Every structure is written in C-alpha cells, then in structure tokens.
Amino acid sequence: MALKVPIYMDYHATTPVDPEVLEAMLPYFREHFGNPSSRTHVFGWTAEAAVEKAREQLSTLIGCKPMEVVFTSGATESNNLAVKGIAWASRDRGNHIITTGIEHHAVLDTCRRLEKEGCDVTYLPVDRSGLVNPVQVEQAITDRTILVSVIAAHNEIGTIQPLAEIGRICKARGVPFHADAAQALGRISLRVDDVHANLLSFSAHKLYGPKGVGALYVRNARPAVKLIPLMDGGGQERGRRSGTQNVPGIIGFGKACEVASRVMAEEAERLTKLRERLKAGILQRIDGVYLNGHPERRLPGNLNLSFAGVDGEALLLSMKDVAVSSGSACTSTRMEPSYVLLALGVGGELASASIRFGLGRWSTEEEVDYTIEKLRERVGRLRAMSSGWPGTVERMANARQASA
Numbered sequence: 124m125a126l127k128v129p130i131y132m133d134y135h136a137t138t139p140v141d142p143e144v145l146e147a148m149l150p151y152f153r154e155h156f157g158n159p160s161s162r163t164h165v166f167g168w169t170a171e172a173a174v175e176k177a178r179e180q181l182s183t184l185i186g187c188k189p190m191e192v193v194f195t196s197g198a199t200e201s202n203n204l205a206v207k208g209i210a211w212a213s214r215d216r217g218n219h220i221i222t223t224g225i226e227h228h229a230v231l232d233t234c235r236r237l238e239k240e241g242c243d244v245t246y247l248p249v250d251r252s253g254l255v256n257p258v259q260v261e262q263a264i265t266d267r268t269i270l271v272s273v274i275a276a277h278n279e280i281g282t283i284q285p286l287a288e289i290g291r292i293c294k295a296r297g298v299p300f301h302a303d304a305a306q307a308l309g310r311i312s313l314r315v316d317d318v319h320a321n322l323l324s325f326s327a328h329k330l331y332g333p334k335g336v337g338a339l340y341v342r343n344a345r346p347a348v349k350l351i352p353l354m355d356g357g358g359q360e361r362g363r364r365s366g367t368q369n370v371p372g373i374i375g376f377g378k379a380c381e382v383a384s385r386v387m388a389e390e391a392e393r394l395t396k397l398r399e400r401l402k403a404g405i406l407q408r409i410d411g412v413y414l415n416g417h418p419e420r421r422l423p424g425n426l427n428l429s430f431a432g433v434d435g436e437a438l439l440l441s442m443k444d445v446a447v448s449s450g451s452a453c454t455s456t457r458m459e460p461s462y463v464l465l466a467l468g469v470g471g472e473l474a475s476a477s478i479r480f481g482l483g484r485w486s487t488e489e490e491v492d493y494t495i496e497k498l499r500e501r502v503g504r505l506r507a508m509s510s511g512w513p514g515t516v517e518r519m520a521n522a523r524q525a526s527a
C-alpha cells in the first residue's frame with residue numbers, strides 16, 4: 124500500500140475519533156436528541172440513560188463508582204475545577220498548593236491565578252528524566268497544604284510519574300491528591316485506588332473520542348473533598364458542573380473508554396515496539412541526537428528528541444509531510460525553548476531544537492521508516508548549511524557532561 128502523506132504523528136495533541144466511537148455518537152445527534160434533565164418524557168429518559176451508561180464505561184476503565192464521575196468540557200476545565208474548586212472551598216483550612224514546574228498550562232496558569240488571589244504555590248523541580256521525587260512532595264507538605272497536583276503522564280516528554288507513591292504520601296498526610304491524567308487515560312493502566320487519587324482530570328479527544336468533552340473524577344470518601352463549582356446554574360452533574368450535558372460527546376467519551384478497556388494492553392505493546400523502532404532508527408542514522416524524558420517510564424507512543432546543531436524552527440518546517448510538534452513556542456522572531464525541557468535541565472539550544480513524536484492507533488511501521496529516512500536527509504542538509512556543525516555537537520556534548 125502506498126504511503127499517504129502527510130503522516131499524522133502528533134497523537135499527544137489530539138487523536139482522530141475512532142469509527143466505532145463516531146457510530147455510537149450519531150443517534151444522539153438525530154433521534155435521541157433529548158435533554159437528560161427532561162424528567163417528563165422518553166426523550167429525556169433516553170438521553171439520561173445513555174449518559175449514565177457512559178459514566179459507567181469511564182468508571183469501569185478507572186475502577187471508580189459511576190457517581191464519582193463529573194462530565195466537563197475537557198481536561199482544561201477539569202483541571203480548573205479541581206484546583207480552583209479546592210482552593211476556593213478550603214480558604215478556612217489553608218492556602219498552600221504543591222505542584223510541579225512541568226504541568227500543562229491548564230494547571231500551571233490556574234495556580235498562577237490563584238497566587239494572585241493569595242495562595243502560596245510550591246512548584247517542585249523534576250530530575251533530568253522529568254520525574255518528581257515523592258520525598259520532596261512529602262517535605263513540601265505543611266499544615267496549610269490543601270492540594271497536591273501532579274501530571275500523571277506528560278504530554279511533551281511522556282514521563283510517567285510515581286503516582287502511587289505520591290498518592291500514598293498525600294493520603295497519609297490527609298492532603299487531597301489531584302493528577303492531570305489527560306494523557307494517561309486509555310494509554311496506561313490507571314486505577315483510582317492504585318494511585319490513591321482524590322481527583323483525576325481526563326479529556327476524551329486524547330483517547331480517540333471527540334473534542335470538547337472530558338471528566339473529573341472526584342473521590343466520594345470521608346472526609347469528602349469539597350469543591351466550589353466553576354459554573355452555577357441548573358445543578359447538573361450533582362451540582363458540580365451546571366449546564367446541559369454534551370450528550371453526543373459524552374456518549375463518544377464512554378465508547379472510547381470501552382474500546383480502550385478492550386485494546387489498551389495490546390495497543391501499548393505495539394506502540395512501545397513502534398516507538399523503539401523510531402528511536403533506534405534515528406539514533407543509529409543521525410549523530411548528535413538526545414532523548415528527552417525517561418528511557419522506560421514513558422507513554423508507549425511518545426518519543427521526544429533534541430537535535431544538536433540544527434535550528435529548531437528550520438527543523439520543524441523541514442518536516443512538512445510528517446505532522447510532529449515541538450514543545451517550543453514559535454514567537455514572531457524566534458523559537459522559545461520548551462519550559463518543560465528547560466525544567467529538566469536541557470540547555471537552551473537543545474531545548475529549542477526538539478521534536479515530539481506521538482504514535483497512536485493508526486501509526487504504521489512504514490510511516491516510522493519514512494520518518495526516519497526523511498529526518499536523516501533533512502537534518503543532514505540543515506547541518507551542512509550551518510557552519511557551526513560538527514563543532515556544535517562536541518560543544519553540546521561537553522555542556523551536557525558538565526551539567527550531568
């Protein structure tokens with residue numbers, strides 16, 4: 124079969140909707156269009172029953188009770204609800220939040236806003252592979268701490284955190300534990316009791332569901348976690364998220380969870396192999412390439428590499444027929460290095476010349492091999508054009524050793 128370009132290799136940014144998911148959604152745009160809050164007729168009952176089924180499908184995947192699932196518009200909202208909701212509800216008990224320097228902006232910027240409202244936030248450092256040290260979490264907890272929030276699996280570098288250890292510490296100290304699990308759900312095994320989480324944020328479009336729908340898991344335990352809602356209104360979702368539910372979206376999310384329950388183990392194995400093929404192929408054919416993130420504790424389909432001696436922007440632009448991304452932000456004048464890679468201690472030049480590869484459900488060996496070959500060609504060409512190469516590689520290798 125002929126290879127089709129452009130190749131999609133950015134499954135951490137979003138995923139296509141699985142055909143099975145789309146099929147499940149369609150009737151809820153058409154004949155089953157009812158409002159789940161309509162209590163007086165079958166249109167409402169049908170929609171409500173379908174939403175409750177989706178709640179069960181998600182709760183089966185993460186091992187919780189259906190009543191502990193709050194549907195939202197996505198992981199951004201779930202993160203906001205978890206962090207602001209707790210901070211606002213805990214004003215009489217404390218104002219200290221512990222998080223990490225590598226969180227998604229939905230947590231990071233929420234914390235920054237709360238700082239303006241008088242919260243104290245500790246941004247824990249991570250090691251070279253992106254791991255948070257649970258001992259540092261423990262040491263940071265004070266009697267004013269109201270929340271610990273740690274990204275479960277990282278969207279840029281793929282690193283999977285020791286959630287169970289962090290969760291155990293939080294539980295022992297009586298501090299609510301939240302994890303942004305948008306990338307973890309459906310990719311790696313995640314059970315609420317294994318990780319001792321009080322709150323978990325999810326997004327459907329990261330696991331082959333539709334965009335604009337997500338969920339927050341809220342543990343129903345004593346003492347109950349108090350959350351002040353972001354939205355006031357009709358009191359849907361047990362009062363935690365007012366607003367008519369996105370019924371087709373929720374049905375799709377539920378179906379995506381069911382599919383993940385079925386295929387996750389096998390898919391993870393296949394994607395890990397494919398990722399290792401991509402990594403080995405690139406490292407064998409191109410000099411001066413460095414892995415970012417943890418060699419093993421990472422999401423199956425994730426690879427993040429820095430290319431010494433090439434301009435980050437030129438590198439991305441040269442990869443037009445392979446859709447990959449860079450953690451670096453393109454400003455009008457230059458590439459701003461990724462804050463995540465900088466937090467790992469990666470130097471500015473290497474942090475600006477990084478590529479995140481995200482493999483997923485429809486990635487193939489042919490696509491991986493094509494990408495390796497294109498990279499070899501284009502990195503070679505870019506380096507030939509830049510006068511600094513190969514001196515740059517030696518300079519960077521020395522800098523890395525010095526910083527190790």
Ligand SMILES: *Cc1c(COP(=O)(O)O)cnc(C)c1O
Nearest residue numbers: 197198199227229278305306326
């Ligand atoms: C995608 C993502 C989000 C945001 O999710 P949306 O549903 O797009 O709002 C938050 N955190 C992480 C780790 C993500 O990967």
